[in-house]
Amino acid sequence: MWEYTEKVLELFHNPKNQGVIPPDEAPGVAVVFGEVGSIACGDALRLHLKIAVAEDLILDARFQTFGCTSAIASSSALTEMVKGLTLDQALQINNHDIAEYLGGLPEAKMHCSVMGQEALEAAIYKYRGINSPVHSEDDGPLICTCFGVSEAKLRRVVVENQLTTVEQVTSYVKAGGGCSSCAAQIEDIINSVQTSRVAVEVAAASTRPLTTVQKIGLIQAVLQEVRPVLQADGGDVELYDLEGDVVKVNLKGACGSCASSTDTLKQTIESRLRAKVLPSLVVEALL
Amino acid sequence: MNPVIYLDNNATTMVAPEVVEAMLPYLTCYYGNPSSMHSFGGRVARAIKQARGQVASLLGAEESEIVFTSCGTEGNNTAIRAAIAAQPERRHLITTQVEHACVLNLFKQLEKQGYRVTYLSVDRRGQLDLMELEAAMTGDTALVSTMYANNETGTIFPVEQVGAIAQAFGAIFHVDAVQVAGKLPLDMQNSPVDLLTVSGHKLHAPKGVGALYVRRGFRFRPLLLGGHQERGRRAGTENVASIIGFGKAAELAQVYLADVAEERELRDRLERGLLAIPDTVVNGDPQNRLPNTSNIGFKYIEGEAILLSLDHYGICASSGSACTSGSLEPSHVLRAMGLPYSILHGSIRFSLSRYTTPGEVDRLLAVMPEIVDRLRALSPFSNDQADWLQAQDSRQLATINNN
Numbered sequence: 001m002w003e004y005t006e007k008v009l010e011l012f013h014n015p016k017n018q019g020v021i022p023p024d025e026a027p028g029v030a031v032v033f034g035e036v037g038s039i040a041c042g043d044a045l046r047l048h049l050k051i052a053v054a055e056d057l058i059l060d061a062r063f064q065t066f067g068c069t070s071a072i073a074s075s076s077a078l079t080e081m082v083k084g085l086t087l088d089q090a091l092q093i094n095n096h097d098i099a100e101y102l103g104g105l106p107e108a109k110m111h112c113s114v115m116g117q118e119a120l121e122a123a124i125y126k127y128r129g130i131n132s133p134v135h136s137e138d139d140g141p142l143i144c145t146c147f148g149v150s151e152a153k154l155r156r157v158v159v160e161n162q163l164t165t166v167e168q169v170t171s172y173v174k175a176g177g178g179c180s181s182c183a184a185q186i187e188d189i190i191n192s193v194q195t196s197r198v199a200v201e202v203a204a205a206s207t208r209p210l211t212t213v214q215k216i217g218l219i220q221a222v223l224q225e226v227r228p229v230l231q232a233d234g235g236d237v238e239l240y241d242l243e244g245d246v247v248k249v250n251l252k253g254a255c256g257s258c259a260s261s262t263d264t265l266k267q268t269i270e271s272r273l274r275a276k277v278l279p280s281l282v283v284e285a286l287l
Numbered sequence: 288m289n290p291v292i293y294l295d296n297n298a299t300t301m302v303a304p305e306v307v308e309a310m311l312p313y314l315t316c317y318y319g320n321p322s323s324m325h326s327f328g329g330r331v332a333r334a335i336k337q338a339r340g341q342v343a344s345l346l347g348a349e350e351s352e353i354v355f356t357s358c359g360t361e362g363n364n365t366a367i368r369a370a371i372a373a374q375p376e377r378r379h380l381i382t383t384q385v386e387h388a389c390v391l392n393l394f395k396q397l398e399k400q401g402y403r404v405t406y407l408s409v410d411r412r413g414q415l416d417l418m419e420l421e422a423a424m425t426g427d428t429a430l431v432s433t434m435y436a437n438n439e440t441g442t443i444f445p446v447e448q449v450g451a452i453a454q455a456f457g458a459i460f461h462v463d464a465v466q467v468a469g470k471l472p473l474d475m476q477n478s479p480v481d482l483l484t485v486s487g488h489k490l491h492a493p494k495g496v497g498a499l500y501v502r503r504g505f506r507f508r509p510l511l512l513g514g515h516q517e518r519g520r521r522a523g524t525e526n527v528a529s530i531i532g533f534g535k536a537a538e539l540a541q542v543y544l545a546d547v548a549e550e551r552e553l554r555d556r557l558e559r560g561l562l563a564i565p566d567t568v569v570n571g572d573p574q575n576r577l578p579n580t581s582n583i584g585f586k587y588i589e590g591e592a593i594l595l596s597l598d599h600y601g602i603c604a605s606s607g608s609a610c611t612s613g614s615l616e617p618s619h620v621l622r623a624m625g626l627p628y629s630i631l632h633g634s635i636r637f638s639l640s641r642y643t644t645p646g647e648v649d650r651l652l653a654v655m656p657e658i659v660d661r662l663r664a665l666s667p668f669s670n671d672q673a674d675w676l677q678a679q680d681s682r683q684l685a686t687i688n689n690n
Contacts, residue, residue, distance in 0.1 A: 002591075012595065018665050039628045039668055042589060042608060042617065046667040064667035066632075068591035068608070072665060146616075178616055 005103035008073040015072055017062045017079035021048040028053050034123025037115055041147060041174065043067030045075050047119040049082070051127060056086050063119075070102075070109040077101045078116040087124050088264050093117065094160055095172070110172045114157060130234065143185050146178025154186060155228030158193045166190070196221045210278060216242055218277045223249075226269055237269065245280045247273060292647045295603045296489075297438050297466060297580060297638035302532070303491040309535040310493070313528040321525055322516065331527055338534025342498050345537040346483065347474035354499045354520045355530050359465040360389035362484035362499040363432075365510040365521070367393055369501075370430040370459040370482060371402075372508040377429035381458075383407040383415065383444075384623040385437055390463060391619075394432075407433075412572035413442035413624050420452055428458040435464040435483075436471070439607055439620045439636055440571030441580025443471070450479025459505075465489055465497075469540030470547065470577050475500055487529065491640070492536035496529035543641050551578035553648055554639055558583070560652035561637075564659050570621060570634055579639040582607075584630035587669060588662040593635055596658040602651055608632045629668065 004012075021031050030051045037044035043066060050060040061079035065072050077098055082090045095113035099105045105113060143151050157163065157172050166186045170177040176186050210218070216239070223237055230236055236252040251265060270283040293301065319328035321335050336350070343350045356362045367390065371380070382394050384406045394404045405423040407415055415433070424431075431453040436443045446462055453460040461482040464473065469490035475483065483500040487493060501507050501520065513522025558581045561567055566586040585593060590608030597604055607618025608631070616622075617631045626634075637651070663669070 009595075012592070013599065015665065035667070039587075039632065042632045044667060064665060066587065066666045066668055067589050069595045071589075072592060 002069070002106050002109065004069060004073075004106070007077075007101075007103040008070055008105070011073040011076040011102070012069045015063075015076040017060075017076060017083075018064070019062050020046075020064065021050050021060055021062050024050060029059070030127060032123055032127040034119050034121070034126050036118040036122055037067070039066060043071045043112065043115060045071065045115050045119045047075070047078065047116075047123050049123050049127070051087065056088070058082050058085050058087065058090055067112065067115075068109075070105055070112040071115065073102055074098050074105070074112040074116045075119075078120060082120065087127070090120060091124060091264065093120060095157075096161065107168065107171045110161075111174050114172055143189070144173075144175035144178070144182045147174040149173050149175035150232075151189065152228045152231040154189050155193060156232045158190055159225050159228060162197075164190060164194070193225070196224050212242065215277065219247055219273060219281075222273055222276050223269070226272065230265070235265075237265075240286055245278065245282055247281055247283045249283060249285055251285045290601060292600070292602045292650055294637040294639060294643065294647070294651065295605050296640040296643075297441075297636065298605055299488045299494065300491045300640050301642060302488075302493050303536060303539055305539060306492055306532045306535045310528040310532040313531050321527065322514065334531050335525060335527065338530050338537075341534035341537045341541075342485075345468060345473065345541045346485065346498075346500050347472075347476050347478075348500050349476075349503060351518075352475070352500055352503055354501055354517045355525065355533070356497040356499050356521060357495055357526065358497045359387070359463070359484055359486035359489075361510070362465075362486070362497050363387070363389050363461075363463055364393055366461045366482040366484055366499055367397075367430065367432055368510055369505075369508045370432070370461055371397070373459060373506045374429045377427050377458075379403045379405070379425055379427040380429060381405045381407065381420065381423055381431045383409065383433050385409055385413060385439075385620040386432070386434055387438060387463060387465070390432060390434075403427075409442075409623050411624055411626075413437055413440045413570070413620065414572050414575070415444055415449070417445065417448055417452065420449060424452060424456045424458065426456065428453075428456055430459045430461060432461040433463070435462050435467040436577050437571070437620060438466050439618060440582045440624075441466075441577035441638075442572040443467075443575040443577065445575075447479065454479050466577060466580075469537070469543070470579060472544055475502070481505055487533040487536060490536050490540045492533040493529050496526055496533045498533070546641070547578050550639055550641060550643070553643060553645060554579055554581055554637075556645070557581055557637060557639070557648045557651065560648070561655060564656050567659075568630060570624065570626065570630070580636065581638075582634055582636045584626065585633040585635065585659055586629045587666045588633045588659065590633055590635060592662050593633065593658060596662070597651075597654070600650070600654050602654070604638075605636050607634050607636070 024031050030053050033046055033048040035046040046064040048062045049058055052059050061082050063075040063079050065075040081093060081101055095117045098113040098116045099110060142148055143154055153173060154175055158169065161172060163169050163172065166176050166183050169175055169186050176183050219239055223239055227237060238250040240248040240250050266283050266285050273281045273283065317331055319331045321328055321332035339350045339353050343353050380394060380397060380402050382390060398404050407419055409415060431449060433444055433449055435446055450460045459481045460479055462480050463484045465484055465486045466489065468485040481502045485498050487496040507520055509520050511522045516522055516525060558569060561583050568584045570582040570584055590606030594604060594606050607621050621631050621634055
């Protein structure tokens with residue numbers, strides 16, 4: 001028997017915002033849905049959003065979920081969390097926030113919160129006309145064929161949740177939970193993420209001013225952390241040049257073609273570089 | 288809290304009050320060691336002998352053919368290893384895809400040690416194909432090991448025919464009868480079975496005791512070595528009180544076998560009631576099925592969510608869905624049967640006992656339609672033709688078949 005929090009049980013027994021949002025003909029309003037998971041995997045979520053086009057604002061959110069107690073509770077929590085947010089604000093929500101809203105999830109059930117985050121992105125990207133980030137070909141090869149998990153998705157979840165073991169990865173995205181033949185590859189991904197994280201931390205601990213070479217090395221390490229996240233959404237980032245504290249990057253792919261997401265992205269990368277490398281860094285995206 | 292309605296008797300059962308009563312003196316007054324020379328221990332040895340007789344009687348076996356164990360898992364491990372040791376020159380083993388984990392995981396390990404293992408498939412009803420078995424048999428086959436009846440679906444295998452085929456090739460025949468003892472009459476005297484596993488807690492004895500039937504004359508190799516308990520076939524001081532309890536439970540079960548038709552009728556009533564809910568199916572062999580088991584697939588909804596909803600009403604059942612297993616994969620039994628995913632994840636097993644009342648079944652039937660309606664209203668799936676569902680179903684099935 002799983003140990004669920006009161007909040008999980010409450011949202012399971014009395015879920016909020018279940019169902020679909022019917023098409024709305026009203027001017028200035030768009031209705032869209034995003035879906036992830038499958039009946040084969042044992043859980044699937046279809047998230048419906050009603051969006052005020054001019055304000056880029058989520059007016060309403062509903063869900064349909066096939067899945068266990070925590071999948072239903074996570075979906076319901078997500079709909080409560082995103083209502084009233086702008087799309088850019090909503091995109092900041094990650095699986096951790098969903099789990100936190102629920103007062104925590106058993107680790108083996110964390111994949112339910114990941115599913116929520118993915119459905120939210122799927123819905124927003126669909127609305128913005130960006131190719132669905134889920135299971136796309138340019139994600140690279142699948143690492144876990146049992147549950148269809150790509151390397152990009154694995155890197156992303158390892159980075160975002162600071163996972164350190166294969167068991168944790170299985171709990172978060174199911175990868176490795178089937179035939180488990182990919183366990184060694186998951187291990188490699190965890191190790192490579194940890195290596196770049198350590199490099200950044202070592203540099204941060206040093207007190208001497210950074211040389212240009214050091215700066216470039218650290219910026220590269222941070223970008224390596226960010227890249228899988230972008231790649232999962234069909235985009236990419238590349239360091240083009242460094243002039244003093246101005247970091248010039250190429251933003252590529254689906255994300256680069258969308259003006260509003262480019263701004264968000266620039267800010268995200270900049271804040272990460274400032275936190276991890278040097279507070280004075282400025283990011284400039286080459287168009 | 289609601290009174291518990293326990294419909295999970297294939298997982299474990301209530302200890303019968305008569306069993307507790309029979310055990311108590313051996314937890315309090317008579318704590319002697321049955322191996323001791325004094326009469327205080329001798330008294331305990333006599334009680335164990337009586338229990339051995341009671342279990343032998345339930346199985347239609349002789350007292351000397353019963354070895355007490357700690358559980359079904361130990362019985363199965365011991366039997367399979369003993370069978371291999373009896374004919375060491377033979378290197379091929381046969382079992383089925385739907386065995387309990389304690390059998391399957393042992394066979395997987397034996398494969399790594401160089402044995403060749405055939406895992407027989409089952410059809411949509413969970414039934415074996417005897418032709419497939421015959422085709423797999425060779426002069427190198429040391430052992431055929433199958434269940435008597437499946438714990439998840441209740442499907443009963445044709446044990447007599449399987450045994451005849453095993454015998455024809457000189458292979459040892461082991462049967463895991465954990466789900467059958469106390470539910471169907473057993474007669475080892477007139478059966479082709481060499482080794483048969485039973486477990487106490489499935490028939491109203493406590494957990495921690497089981498028995499292995501070893502046909503007289505079988506060249507047995509023990510798993511545990513040590514003292515001369517169980518005539519050298521299972522070393523270790525006897526779990527006295529539980530063995531006494533197991534004996535009593537076996538005696539009660541044998542009496543109860545005459546009334547098992549009532550339990551079957553109650554099960555059938557439960558099943559008819561659940562099948563009245565749209566988009567539900569029975570998983571298992573309708574002709575050859577345990578009288579107490581009903582495995583129902585509720586399409587388009589997920590098992591753990593159903594179980595938690597039932598739990599709200601104090602109703603206990605179990606599910607083969609991925610979320611309940613903790614392994615992320617749905618039941619290997621239902622997958623081996625080739626059930627579509629729309630059924631797989633929403634399959635619930637209800638298993639009755641002689642203590643199940645018509646009122647309890649009525650209570651289940653009263654709450655189930657509402658639970659199913661509620662979860663279906665939440666589900667994005669509603670029929671098998673949905674593209675989203677279909678595409679995933681076939682893709683995933685292909686993956687599984689490749690593994």
